[in-house]
Amino acid sequence: MDNLTHSLVGALLGQAGLKRKTGLAMPTLIIAANIPDIDAIAVLLGGDEHLALRRGITHGPIAMVLLPLLLWGIMLWYDRWQTKRGARPEKRLPVDAKWLLMLAYIGCLSHPLFDWFNSYGIRLLEPFSSQWFYGDTIFIIDIWLWCALIAGVWLSLRGERRGQPSWRVPAITSMAAIILYIFANGLITGRAEQLTGRAVQSQFGIVPAMVVANPVPVQFWKREMLWRDSNHYGQGVFSAPDQVVLDPKIGQHEMSNTFALAELSKDKNAKAFLFWSRMPVLREELREESKVRILSDQRFGNPLVQDRFRVVVPTEQDAK
Structure with a gap:
C-alpha cells in the first residue's frame, strides 16, 4: 500500500488505545508501520533492477524481527537524549520499554499485512523463499480505506481533546469497518475469479491456468479480470455480484x-x-x-x- 495508508494504520492503532501504553507510542507505531519500505532506496540503482529488490528482504521474517528491535533502540535513545538535554516534553508519558517494543512489532507487522492485500505482490518469506504472494483484495491506493482511516483517527482525536471518555470508540469502529471492507473485497475477488474462469472456458474453449481479479481505483465492486493459459492471454471486466464481460481479443x-x-x-x-x-x-x-x-x-x-x-x-x- 501507499505510505499514507501505512501511516494512518499506525495512527489508528494508537487512537484505539495503544498510545496510552507508553511514551513515544504514537511515533513508534507510525514509523514502524512504514519502516519496511526502507527498500525504496533500491530505486537509486536505476533501470528496472529495483523491481526485484522491492517488497522482499525488508518485508520478510528476519526483517520483522530485527527492524522493530532497531526502531525500539532508537526510540529509547531518543527519549534519554531529550531527558539529558532537558528537552523532554512534560506531557509525555513515561517510556515503558516492554510496551514500546511490543508496539514496534505491532506497527511493523501491519506493513506486510496491508501490502499483501493488493496485486503488486510481496515476498513474505524472503530470504528463505523468493515466492511472491498476492492478496488481490484492494487497490494499492484505496480512497475508501483512506476515508475510514482518516475518519477514525480524526474523530478519535477530537473526542480525546474534548475529554470524552469514549474517545477510543471511533478508532475501534473504523478498525471494525476496515476489517469488514477487506473481507467483503476478498469475497468479491473470489467470486470474480470463479465466474471469469467459467466464462473463458465457455466463450473460448480455454481452461485458464491463471485468473487474476485485479482491483481498480474507487470502484471496489469491480475488477479488471486477467487470464492466461500456457500460450494465450486475455482480459475482461467483472462487476459484483456476477457480471462478467470478456474482451473478445486474445493475445499470445x-x-x-x-x-x-x-x-x-x-x-x-x-x-x-x-x-x-x-x-x-x-x-x-x-x-x-x-x-x-x-x-x-x-x-x-x-x-x-x-x-x-x-x-x-x-x-x-x-x-x-
Missing part, C-alpha cells in the same frame, strides 16, 4: 519462446523484471529499423502506468 504472451527468454536472461533489467513479473507478456517491435523485445505485465496495462512497468531490450543481433 510468448512465454514459451525459450530462445527469446534465453536471450532476455542475459539482460540484467529483463532478468529482474521476469523475477518480479506475475503475468509477463513478450512482444517484438520494429523501432528505427531495429527489432526490440518488449517485456510488460498484464496487471499494468493501463496507459497511465504501463511505461513504468515494461522493459525494452534489443535483440541479440542488434545489441552487437
Whole structure:
C-alpha cells in the first residue's frame, strides 16, 4: 500500500488505545508501520533492477524481527537524549520499554499485512523463499480505506481533546469497518475469479491456468479480470455480484519462446523484471529499423502506468 495508508494504520492503532501504553507510542507505531519500505532506496540503482529488490528482504521474517528491535533502540535513545538535554516534553508519558517494543512489532507487522492485500505482490518469506504472494483484495491506493482511516483517527482525536471518555470508540469502529471492507473485497475477488474462469472456458474453449481479479481505483465492486493459459492471454471486466464481460481479443504472451527468454536472461533489467513479473507478456517491435523485445505485465496495462512497468531490450543481433 501507499505510505499514507501505512501511516494512518499506525495512527489508528494508537487512537484505539495503544498510545496510552507508553511514551513515544504514537511515533513508534507510525514509523514502524512504514519502516519496511526502507527498500525504496533500491530505486537509486536505476533501470528496472529495483523491481526485484522491492517488497522482499525488508518485508520478510528476519526483517520483522530485527527492524522493530532497531526502531525500539532508537526510540529509547531518543527519549534519554531529550531527558539529558532537558528537552523532554512534560506531557509525555513515561517510556515503558516492554510496551514500546511490543508496539514496534505491532506497527511493523501491519506493513506486510496491508501490502499483501493488493496485486503488486510481496515476498513474505524472503530470504528463505523468493515466492511472491498476492492478496488481490484492494487497490494499492484505496480512497475508501483512506476515508475510514482518516475518519477514525480524526474523530478519535477530537473526542480525546474534548475529554470524552469514549474517545477510543471511533478508532475501534473504523478498525471494525476496515476489517469488514477487506473481507467483503476478498469475497468479491473470489467470486470474480470463479465466474471469469467459467466464462473463458465457455466463450473460448480455454481452461485458464491463471485468473487474476485485479482491483481498480474507487470502484471496489469491480475488477479488471486477467487470464492466461500456457500460450494465450486475455482480459475482461467483472462487476459484483456476477457480471462478467470478456474482451473478445486474445493475445499470445510468448512465454514459451525459450530462445527469446534465453536471450532476455542475459539482460540484467529483463532478468529482474521476469523475477518480479506475475503475468509477463513478450512482444517484438520494429523501432528505427531495429527489432526490440518488449517485456510488460498484464496487471499494468493501463496507459497511465504501463511505461513504468515494461522493459525494452534489443535483440541479440542488434545489441552487437
